[in-house]
Structures are given as C-alpha cells and as structure tokens.
Amino acid sequence: MEPKKPKNVFQQGAISSEFIGNSIAKHQTKTSIGAHNIFLGQVRADVIDNKTVAAIEYTAYDDMANAKFHEIRESAFEKFDLTCMHIYHSLGTVKAGEICLFVFVSSPRRKVVFKALEFIVEAIKADVPVFGKEIFEDETHQWKVNS
C-alpha cells in the first residue's frame, strides 16, 4: 500500500517521457501488480480563427488544488482495489505536443484499472482549480475551457 499523505502534484513545465518511463520502471519491484493504466494529457495545437495554439500556460490555486487531488486520491483508493496511484500536473508553460497531465494507476487485476483511471481523470477535470491559458503563435491568448 502506498502512503496516502498529501503530496505536491504539480511540476514546473512539461512532464517528460523519461519521467514517465522511470515511473513505470519503479513499479517492477511490486510483483503483486498485474495491470497498469496510464492517462496522459497532451497539449493540442488547436486552430481557432486561423490562429494556432503554441502552448498552454497553467496556473492553479495551489493549496486548494493539492487538497482536491488528495481527496480524489483517497476516494479512488476507497472505491477501487488499487495497489498504487500517482498524479502529476504541470504548472507554467507547456508547448503543443508536450504532456501536462500524467495519471498512473496499478492493481492486481485489469478490470479495476480502467474504471479507476477514468474516475480520477474526470474528477481532476471537474474539481481541481487549475486554469489553462492557450497562447497562440502570435502571442495573443484565450482561456481554455474543458469539454
């Protein structure tokens, strides 16, 4: 069982593929795990009114956000038979094509990881005070809205 104390979920800038690979490697000593499920949010180069999104700049109400991440974590452990769970979210600038959200759940059996991961990702989108500013290539911006 993972320790369940509040953690800082935020990382400055993009989440690298090496970081994700290392995180996977660290779970190979946990031989009760049979299934991992990973969600990655990647910044899209959306085209809006002929302008292309070059990056998203993330800000957050840090303390409240970390408290919400902790609640989501506790509630997922209560609902689902998970061996471990990790959540990382970017703050600051993340360029198009880079990763801004990394959610990682592991369980002895596969059925549970699909349900758990979707629950966690939807809760993050709905309940965590994080704000994305879409920066266009011409340096104008608009505020991102989750759908």
Next chain:
Amino acid sequence: MEPKKPKNVFQQGAISSEFIGNSIAKHQTKTSIGAHNIFLGQVRADVIDNKTVAAIEYTAYDDMANAKFHEIRESAFEKFDLTCMHIYHSLGTVKAGEICLFVFVSSPRRKVVFKALEFIVEAIKADVPVFGKEIFEDETHQWKVNS
C-alpha cells in the same frame, strides 16, 4: 492517420520501460493528439499452493495471432476516433514484475481513449491465440488461465 497494414506485434522477452518511454516521446510531434491511454500487463508473482510464480513463458500461434491483432486494430479504428494505436506482446520468458503487454491509444479527445483501450485489451484477452505457462520458482509449471 497511421498505416493500417498488418504488423508483427510480438517482441522476444519483456517490454522495457525505456521502450515505452520512447514510444510516448515519438508522439510529441503529433500535435492533434490531446489524450493518450496506455495499458500495461505485468507478470504477477502469484502464490499457488505455496509455490511462487517466477515467470511466464509465452508461446503463440504467430500467424493467426498477428491476423487477430490486425482485426482488432481495424475494428477499433472503425469504432473509435483514434489518431494512433500500438500493440506489443511478449513471446518467450517474462519474469515476475516485467511487462508482457503494452497497448497505446491516442485521440484528439479523452472520452474516446478510455473506451477504445478497454475494448482492445478485452479483445486481445478473448480472441488472440497466445498461451502463458506460469513457471514456479521450483521449475514446475502450470498453464495460465485468463479471468
């Protein structure tokens, strides 16, 4: 859009975390992608009648298996709005804690990746002629059964 020709899904031995990290990195040029979902199957050190599983040795009816993987791939692209999809499965010996199955789907939007990934993983378990022999630490074995 990915090319849809049949591929060899099988890799000899375990799938490394570096391989998975590199595969994620390669998708950072595809800036229409907003969400990735990754499933990893890991070999469990199950204890059965006081004997611990040390590894699984995988064999397959290769040609039929690759044809089934291809069918699953085609059918997932038809059902879901996916940008890309990758499937890798181990053959030969994979030790407890190592990864034997890697399924990777990507889409502009998140809702679709959860459904697509679960569909693909369940289809692999049900329809692909792969056979796992669980090798215990004392070198006896039993044949794995999917649940």
Next chain:
Amino acid sequence: MEISIKYFGQIAEVTQINEEYIEFSGHDVSELLCVLHSKYENLKHKDFQVAQNQELVSEDTKITGETIALLPPFSGG
C-alpha cells in the same frame, strides 16, 4: 473585518491583481460580491465560483473571515 481575496486566471486579468485585503462589514458571500462588482465593473461579464477556506460556497454562505478566492471555470489536464 479584514479578509484576504485571491483572484485566478481570467478573473485576475479583470482585477489586475492576484490577491488583496479588503475591509468588509457585511455578512454573506452575496454582499461581498456586491462590493467586488462595484470595485471591478467587468467582473459581471465573467463566469466564476467562490471558495472560502478552499471549499466552494454559495451566495448565502456566511463570510467567516477566512481566505476567499474567485475561481473562473477549471481547465486542468
């Protein structure tokens, strides 16, 4: 009483400030919003929720003097 008010995202664009302390003599959230709407006229064009002590609250929640935050729509992930 003096209360701390934090602004985020596009709300901070309207207020041009991330945090401030104001002297407040009313009782509930709706009275506080009255004060803020008169101070920042463009707030009325903006969609936001109010958090008190890091929990979302409604307009009739009593202000207890803790930290208030004005939060535009969440768009994490």
Next chain:
Amino acid sequence: MEISIKYFGQIAEVTQINEEYIEFSGHDVSELLCVLHSKYENLKHKDFQVAQNQELVSEDTKITGETIALLPPFSGG
C-alpha cells in the same frame, strides 16, 4: 488427403510434438478429432478449440485440407 496439424501450449504437452502431417480420409472436424483422440488418449482431458486456416471452426465444419490447429484456452496479456 494429407493435412497439417499444429499443436499449442498444453495440447503440445499431450502430443509431445508441435506439428505433424497426417493422412485423413474423413470429411469434417468431428471425424478428424476421432482420429486424434485415438492417437492421443489424453486429449480427452483437455479443453481446446479447433482452427482451420486460422479461423475457429465447429465440429461439423468440413475439412478442406488446409492447416488445422488445436488451441488450448487463450491466456495472453
């Protein structure tokens, strides 16, 4: 006609061979299974499906001379 038969997993443990060619004069899968059951007595304790030309078939499917495979329960992933 001569047909090729492939054995996998625990079925190959029973037959002690991965592939063989046999001379077969019957018509459908059930007749072929009769031949195999008499050759490999322990097959009757085993659960398996039959594929012809890489597609699963039932006992009344006609044997067309292509490759036959005896497949124990799948356990990939």
